[in-house]
Amino acid sequence: MSHGWVDDAVAAQAPWMDQLLAELVEAPTLLGREEPGQAIMARAFADCGLEPADVPMDAGAIRADPHHSPFSWSVAGKRNVVATWAADPAGPPGRSLILNGHVDVVPPSSVALWTAPPFTARREGDWLYGRGGGDMKAGLVAMTGTVRALRAQGVRLRGDVHLQSVVEEECTGNGTLQCLLAGAHADAAILTEPHHDHFTVAQVGVLWFHVDVRGVPAHAARASSLRHSALDAAQRVLAELSELEAELNAERGEHEYYKNVDHPINLNPGIVAGGDWTSTVPAECTLSCRLALYPGQAPADLRRRVEAAVARAAAADPFLAEHPPSVRYDGFSCEGSIVAEDEPVIVALADAYAAVHGMPPALRATTATTDARHFVRHGIPAICFGPEAEAIHGIDERVSLPSMREVARVLARFILSWCGESNDGPPATAAHRGESSHVQR
Ligand SMILES: [Zn+2]
Secondary structure (H helix, E strand, O other), rough: OOOOOHHHHHHHHHOOOHHHHHHHHOOOOEEEEEEEHHHHHHHHHOOOOOOOEEEEOHHHHHHOOOOOOOOOOOOOOEEEEEEEEEOOOOOOOOOOOEEEOOOOOOOOOOOOOOOOOOOOOOEEEOOOOOOOHHHHEEEEEHHHHHHHHHHHOOOOEEOOOEEEOOOOOOOOOHHHHHHHOOOOOOOOOOOOOOOEEEEEEEOEEOOOOOOOOEEEEOOOOHHHHHOEEEEHHHHHHHHHHOOOOOOHHHOOOOOOOOOOOOOOOOOEEEEEOOOOOEEEEOEEEEEEEEEOOOOOOHHHHHHHHHHHHHHHHHHHHHHHHHHHHHHHOOOOOOOOOOEEEEEEEEHHHHHHHHHHHHOOOEEEEOOOOOHHHHHHHHHOOEEEEOOEOOOOOOOOEHHHHHHHHHHHHHHHHHHHHHHHHHHOOOOHHHHHHHHHOOOOO
């Protein structure tokens, strides 16, 4: 079926999409400050003629789920925002779909290194610069713009399309978990993460852990026998953790999707914190680390190996043996996931992709985690596909605006074939659609 009218429908939404993206990027939706972004997304859903609904974060319900990630901060007052484009009740039922994106972004790393302030949406040619533009506000815009484009043409579907704008994807995944706990369900899910020339079908799990290392504070001028630097001790712990990282990478041959990946398991000591005075030997040092695990591996298993590595570092050092470092868990503690390559959602989305790009996409494994794992665990095949971005989590993050529209063109074709158009009502010819371009409010 030719869907040329779809491209016109998406093109008509381009100014709306660009504007929404700029607004979102200028909202610095860091952990704990997601609300201004969610307010924008609620308005965007309403602007598609849908009724936005809140899925509030409920700490008790999250912690009661065995697959939550631990968190030490308050989630009170935080919400995920969802909206449903309901199927035409008159037509025969079709397949339903969840489109999911996260509104939270990571910190800018070093503001001084950015060409322009990270939370100003700076446009240069086809690129939009700003923290979170690629990861993944352009994805949120692409999925919402797709729905707005189809609805503006009077399309009626046979299956529900659920839009989800979630919090806390970058630290726990508990926002998407909360949506599932609230009853979200569909025949498939697409997460519009910035994986633009491929579909991500396999992903690693991630464990965040924090090692608190003690020292003996003293004046920096004292002899080394009178002091013990927590920073020196932390370096010994880090050396053991690096050994563990090497061990884990050596095991990649046992893992179908990762055996040919160069270094699938990365240890990142993302925050090293310790000491309180330049002339005092540090009494404490905390290593906050991110470490990946293979699909099929349990986070509890990796926790045991981390604790064993820390114990080895302690045993090799007389001071540490007496004052063993402790390991805390706060943030990601999640398994990986895999979706079978012959899942109908992959076949249908690949067809839509090929219709736009003239060739099928690659299917790939990622060495990062995404919220897709929650859907997969709930029996909902989930894949990542979205706009083209560069320097995510880096300096001068940017996203390609044409790619955002291309993703919408793919998603629009996919939705029409996956959910199916309702035959009930006026014939939806291309010419007919061209005339009715007003979105209901
Ligand atoms: Zn992301």
